[in-house]
Amino acid sequence: MNFSKSFRNTFLVILLSLIVSACATKKTTTKVEGQMQGDVYTGTDTVKYLADGVPDRVFFATNESILTTKSRDTLRKQANWLRENSSINVVVEGHADERGTREYNLALGERRANAAKDYLITYGISADRISVISYGKERPVDSGSNPLSWSKNRRSVTVKAN
Amino acid sequence: MDYSKLTLSEEDALKAQIFTCWSVPIGLPFSEDLLVRVKLQLKPDGSIENLEMLDHVKMNTPGKEKFRTLADSVRRAIQLCNPLKVPTSGYERWKNMILNFDARDMLGG
Amino acid sequence: MIRIINLFFIISFLFSAKAYSLIEIDITRGNLDPLPIAVSPLFQDDNSKRNSINELKIENVGSEISLVVENNLKISGLFNPLSKEAFLQKPDIAHLKPRFEDWALIKAQALITGKVTIEDKKLKVEFRLWDILAGREMMALAFTTVPSNWRRVGHIISDKVYERLTGEKGYFDTRIIYVSEEGPKTARVKKLAIMDQDGFNTKYLTLGNELVLTPRFNPTSQMVTYLSYFKNLPRVYLLDIETGTQEVVGDFPGMTFAPRFSPDGKKIIMSFAKDGNSDIYTMDLENRIVERITNHPSIDTSPSYSPDNRFITFNSDRSGFQQIYVMKSDGSNVKRISFGKGLYGTPVWSPRGDLIAFTKLHKGKFYIGVMRTDGSGERLLTENYYQEAPSWSPNGRVLIFYRETKSNDKGEGFSAKLWSIDLTGYNERQVQTETDASDPSWSSLLSN
Structure with a gap:
């Protein structure tokens, strides 16, 4: 029993390390460009700032609305800034890339915008101050048809509403 | 020789001719009763002496427009193939024949 | 149940046919080539042509309508409208009594003819569909509308012809x-x-x-x-x-x-x-x-x-x-x-x-x-x-x-x-x- 259990664990560890190394190689190849991690955009080309050091947008993987570590970091900065500027309200715009059907992308953009909104709320920002809008794939920032362009377009952007 | 039959190659040759003449109305639903039967009376040179639609009553029955469309296409096919290239011998065997036009295989695929 | 009964009839028929030693051949294949069709320009007399110019700024609305029909039938992929240059018979005569041999000569299997008049701000159209090989009329229809509807007239004719020849409703007047x-x-x-x-x-x-x-x-x-x-x-x-x-x-x-x-x-x-x-x-x-x-x-x-x-x-x-x-x-x-x-x-x-x-x-x-x-x-x-x-x-x-x-x-x-x-x-x-x-x-x- 014990043996088989520990064996299974070892097996699991080996499997995991295989997956990790597979990911690692993938990352290093894309990191050569220095702009994507997995297929999430990590560059700064399109980023604007709500205030000094407060980026206005976070990026998502294909078909995902999960916030990356970097996105959470950005959103915490936004939350701090919103706390310091309590008279400012924001709109969080959710966007998708062009590689999906229009209606599904509208829903996906809404899901992304809400992922960002929810994170701001958990950092103490009142829901009343944040509205969301999804543009689906209707408002790309980069008009190219390649993986890097698409990664810049899969985003949620926090915009001052007043 | 069985006088009631065509040889396989004779039958195939006739079929092949009619296949090329018959423009199947492909809008017809394959699920309906769409069999059109025609009785032909041929002259020795293969030209058509007489053409009889065996279900001709259906042609003008209300609600049977689809049958009529198919029957029309069959009539055109036979006119277009007239005269038929018939076997060189055995006129008595093929003087009269019935053709069963069945579009289901074409439309169902 | 109905299906079984039908089948039974067919089988019994086959057996009885055999008894009379009549050859039966099953034709289960045909071609899906577009049907060759001739769309003759709809005839319009000189008086109507003058009214056509006044009302619509179009000299020959009859031939314009036939172009609408021709284009629809072609786009459907099911018809092959033949070149008008090969037509041997004039539109007005064809509409009264087509010489089927002439149309068969250019390999048409169906023919559309018609006549247009514009009078008192009304567009009157009649058209006929002919089966060239059988040498007979398949359909004749007439209708009246306002002249500005002339393209729709073309679409409606297309739908009627399409339905008659393919066995399903058309989609042109849409x-x-x-x-x-x-x-x-x-x-x-x-x-x-x-x-x-x-x-x-x-x-x-x-x-x-x-x-x-x-x-x-x-x-x-x-x-x-x-x-x-x-x-x-x-x-x-x-x-x-x-x-x-x-x-x-x-x-x-x-x-x-x-x-x-x-x-x-x-x-x-x-x-x-x-x-x-x-x-x-x-x-x-x-x-x-x-x-x-x-x-x-x-x-x-x-x-x-x-x-x-x-x-x-x-x-x-x-x-x-x-x-x-x-x-x-x-x-x-x-x-x-x-x-x-x-x-x-x-x-x-x-x-x-x-x-x-x-x-x-x-x-x-x-x-x-x-x-x-x-x-x-x-x-x-x-x-x-x-x-x-x-x-x-x-x-x-x-x-x-x-x-x-x-x-x-x-x-x-x-x-x-x-x-x-x-x-x-x-x-x-x-x-x-x-x-x-x-x-x-x-x-x-x-x-x-």
Whole structure:
């Protein structure tokens, strides 16, 4: 029993390390460009700032609305800034890339915008101050048809509403 | 020789001719009763002496427009193939024949 | 049961036929070549020609109508309209009594003739369809309308001829509503536009001040439902094409989108997104009652009713990825029907009821395809870099959709165009539009 259990664990560890190394190689190849991690955009080309050091947008993987570590970091900065500027309200715009059907992308953009909104709320920002809008794939920032362009377009952007 | 039959190659040759003449109305639903039967009376040179639609009553029955469309296409096919290239011998065997036009295989695929 | 009886009759018939030693040959194959047809210009006398110029600024509206017919029949892929230069008989004489030998000589199997008069601001048209090989008239019809309707006259003639020769209803006297697109990809200006099925008579229904998407016809009236970002609030709207009146559908505290009418025209079905979750709702247009149909934390969108209003197909990512589902129209009995490789979206139920058309994304390619309503018999009709959103012709024979081209790294070379393809996967062709275009929706037949 014990043996088989520990064996299974070892097996699991080996499997995991295989997956990790597979990911690692993938990352290093894309990191050569220095702009994507997995297929999430990590560059700064399109980023604007709500205030000094407060980026206005976070990026998502294909078909995902999960916030990356970097996105959470950005959103915490936004939350701090919103706390310091309590008279400012924001709109969080959710966007998708062009590689999906229009209606599904509208829903996906809404899901992304809400992922960002929810994170701001958990950092103490009142829901009343944040509205969301999804543009689906209707408002790309980069008009190219390649993986890097698409990664810049899969985003949620926090915009001052007043 | 069985006088009631065509040889396989004779039958195939006739079929092949009619296949090329018959423009199947492909809008017809394959699920309906769409069999059109025609009785032909041929002259020795293969030209058509007489053409009889065996279900001709259906042609003008209300609600049977689809049958009529198919029957029309069959009539055109036979006119277009007239005269038929018939076997060189055995006129008595093929003087009269019935053709069963069945579009289901074409439309169902 | 009926089937068995039929079979029995056929068998007994075969046996009795054998007894008379009559040869029977089964013809189970034919050709699918387009039918050669001659469309003779509709005859118009000199007096009518003068009136035609006065009324329409067109010298020979009879020959213009015949061009509309010819073009429709050609585009259908089922007919091969013969060149008019080969015609031996003049239109007026042909219309009275065609010399069938002459038409058979140029290999025509059918002939359309007709006569047009314009008098007292009325357009009178009569036309006949002739079976050349049988040497007889197959159909004769006459109608009267206002002269400005002359293109519609051409479409109606096309529909009648199509129905008589193919055995199914036509789709020519119809319109397409779509989104007209202009400008760079990052700041696209979109307007609602409507045109005849053959690309003529384009009219713009909005000015382009706000983003508009996904217009869809009511199958029973001249109403359209669509998504508008008016005042930056994405909501489903209702538009009466005749009067131009618009109204928001329902009072939802968030984005409503992906609207479509029920086949009886009495309800709108759509998605409502709130707090990151999209579900499907209906609103009854008479009593304004809103019903929630799905309740699931996944994205449920792109709903479409079956023609009998009893079922709804939609796409959902509840399995983890976008797939197609079917449920009863009250939301019960949800079943996934797409199981092939890839993602599936935009399901639309065919007007015949037996098929669902969809968009599929697999390995970086987009496909338009059809499957039976239980998900079996998947057939992919066309593959491309990007295409989606099929809409059925009212007879369920043709699909119209939009296709986008790939941009280069500078974002150049992008275009969006409408395309159509037959259910068979043949006869793929671009549908001409004045501007770039997307999100097409096909109307029902305007006349019957």
